[in-house]
Amino acid sequence: MDKKPNKTYHIIKTVLFYVVTLFLLAYVSVSLFLPDKVIDILGFQVTSISTATESMRPNIEPGDIIVLKRISEDDIEENDIISFFNYARGTDQNGATVWVKIRIVHRIIDIDDTTGAYITQGDNNTAIDTIYDENGNITDLTYDQVIGGYVFRVPFVGTVITGLRNPVLIGLLIVNIGIVVVIVKLLKKKDPENSEEDQEVIEEGVK
Numbered sequence: 001m002d003k004k005p006n007k008t009y010h011i012i013k014t015v016l017f018y019v020v021t022l023f024l025l026a027y028v029s030v031s032l033f034l035p036d037k038v039i040d041i042l043g044f045q046v047t048s049i050s051t052a053t054e055s056m057r058p059n060i061e062p063g064d065i066i067v068l069k070r071i072s073e074d075d076i077e078e079n080d081i082i083s084f085f086n087y088a089r090g091t092d093q094n095g096a097t098v099w100v101k102i103r104i105v106h107r108i109i110d111i112d113d114t115t116g117a118y119i120t121q122g123d124n125n126t127a128i129d130t131i132y133d134e135n136g137n138i139t140d141l142t143y144d145q146v147i148g149g150y151v152f153r154v155p156f157v158g159t160v161i162t163g164l165r166n167p168v169l170i171g172l173l174i175v176n177i178g179i180v181v182v183i184v185k186l187l188k189k190k191d192p193e194n195s196e197e198d199q200e201v202i203e204e205g206v207k
Contacts, residue, residue: 055122064155066105081107081150084141087132099136100110117141
């Protein structure tokens, strides 16, 4: 039997595994240590964008993470999903109004023929986006504000990362890992007369 197709499949699967793992590790690093940064990997961007709203459902769910790709102005078209900067009203420590820079992932539903401005809207929203500048004035969305184009999503990882920022959950995770380690050690000591082969069977059962 020709095993070449199986070997090719194994190679492709291995490469995909390492690529996805690389993206996830980069995302975790950025999310935990550089939450406001965007890093480039193999021409793609990994950022800590984690959808907290339902504005892009069902195509992008809350808790998904987003992988982006740098996109030239000439390649941007209607119906593309892009990530871009906008400003939202907030308050400072003294209660004064400030305009905070935020990142949004929405779809381009139209491009103005005269100005070239992008008209965007969430797939699950009923109104188009209002774009503000740093002073709270309504403005157009232009290429300068675009972070990148949507490539794919990784479900639920954003929710996990949010949990890792919680000290209580981190503590519980460490405790659970410690319990598993203790159980494994106790099982190893329980029957020292087991053969090496039997011991391997026990360890496999614990895993």
